[in-house]
Amino acid sequence: MNKCLITGFSGFVARHFIEYLENSGNNCIIKGLDFHNPDFRFDHYKNVKISFEKIDLLSSDQTKYIIHEFQPNHILHLASYSSVAYSWKEPVQSFLNNTNIYLNVLEAVRKLNMGCRILSVGSSEEYGEVYAEDLPLKEYSRLNPTSPYAVARISQEFLSKVYADGYGMDIVLTRSFNHIGTGQKDIFVVSSFAKQIAEIKKSGRKKGVISTGDLQIVRDFLDVRDVVRAYYLLLTQGKKGWSYNVCSGNGHSLQEVVDELASIAGIEISTKLNPALVRPADNRIIIGSNKRICDDLGWQPDISFQQSLKDILKYWELAV
């Protein structure tokens, strides 16, 4: 990898991806794109050389111009309005800022006739309503979307396949499950719990109450550092036109997340249900199979669930 364009550069996944490149000694030139400025510094790296441009990917002309100017070998397409809740409130904006922006990127690369590889980042939400017998979810499991966001992601995935098969473009796809890690916003569940517990700890109390949604929900959590390593491998070695689950293969209930964080913090935590945090029709259990990415790329999750939670709690203890 020598020239890599990253869309959605200001998000926490891009930051970890850069860290991964830097730490693995990858001498790479990065151009980051986002429609708001990143809130982190990127001028202190030794191996990766980064520039940033503010852009709305809905502008096909701007998108094409920048891609032409930069001439990337790889595109890591992270840009997404990735909130399911937001997609219910503003389905048109959600659709435009998932599917249409991605189509603009694809079309720019096609029209410029560039041979660069694109990693299309999708979501486990594409599986939608699943049955117990389908678990763990495989890449060939049925897609049964239950939110506007999930539809937008499936549209992105089908467009990728048609561009790969029909135009011969070099695209690899992911269905990424829940990421966790430092720098993730506290609208996401693990960050939210860790932040609340860090605040209680900071106050010096030995017990406290945190606000939660439904704690019986089981999700497949993967440390963002394992996620970005998977993305690097997929960008450099994934099979063209294939979709890969990016997940741990293990399920943890949100109750387990609370208990583990409380144990690490050494304080007694009780929970209070906030009905606003309970989604109307959420899936009870989502667990993916990572067999394909493990078999094809020799990838394995490196960081344990406990280690992730330790690091996240430490991050929030410094941040609150």
Next chain:
Amino acid sequence: MNKCLITGFSGFVARHFIEYLENSGNNCIIKGLDFHNPDFRFDHYKNVKISFEKIDLLSSDQTKYIIHEFQPNHILHLASYSSVAYSWKEPVQSFLNNTNIYLNVLEAVRKLNMGCRILSVGSSEEYGEVYAEDLPLKEYSRLNPTSPYAVARISQEFLSKVYADGYGMDIVLTRSFNHIGTGQKDIFVVSSFAKQIAEIKKSGRKKGVISTGDLQIVRDFLDVRDVVRAYYLLLTQGKKGWSYNVCSGNGHSLQEVVDELASIAGIEISTKLNPALVRPADNRIIIGSNKRICDDLGWQPDISFQQSLKDILKYWELAV
């Protein structure tokens, strides 16, 4: 049905839908929308009262304004850039003028909190690459799109399901197979053959050569008059949130179409392959099952394949 909004009003399906309403004595108020003017008169009907407005459905404000002003009970959404070939040339425009325009219509109805029923017209192209053992195609058969147009139609369908299930909106869906009938443009295969044969007949020759694509291709052709009767039944009695194949259930090869038209015209026709008309990766055989619409709505195709071809040939004999 008393107030019906028809998008894609200037197309040949809308014209036949109006004829159906008029001839069945349906006193209905119609508002037609399209981004180009219709090339047919609509001021001579006794039972249906029609107005027309030129509009780009990509403008969400205009779309919402018109829907609010008209207050339809039913929306027949026919608007579509329905050419597969065009979608390969201009995938962004194809996507915008299929999925995004439809999403604008859905969103207008949702935001206006109107209880009107929408018929989302989809395509047999959604099935994409099919296997012999899947024939005839059922509504639960796998969707495996192979063109940008097919992806746009699947996106439309998934959006419909999410709007029906998640917002409780009243939407019925079709997967419509090849329509044939009078007034259809000669870029479509049966019109093209009929027009060429009508020209030969008009010239007084007893034999002639027509230009064709691959004649071994088998398709499920349905007379547009049977199509619009199905649409009326689906708009008034279809099950909310369900998809229905609209098809004859029978396959005919394009060679059969040529032979039948030649026999009706009473002239000897030979064919010449035009490589420009052969699609790179077209499906050999597409046949649908119409069991669901027959069982649920008591619909049956009324017009035989031979009768359709007779009427189409007669139409072109007057037109050329």
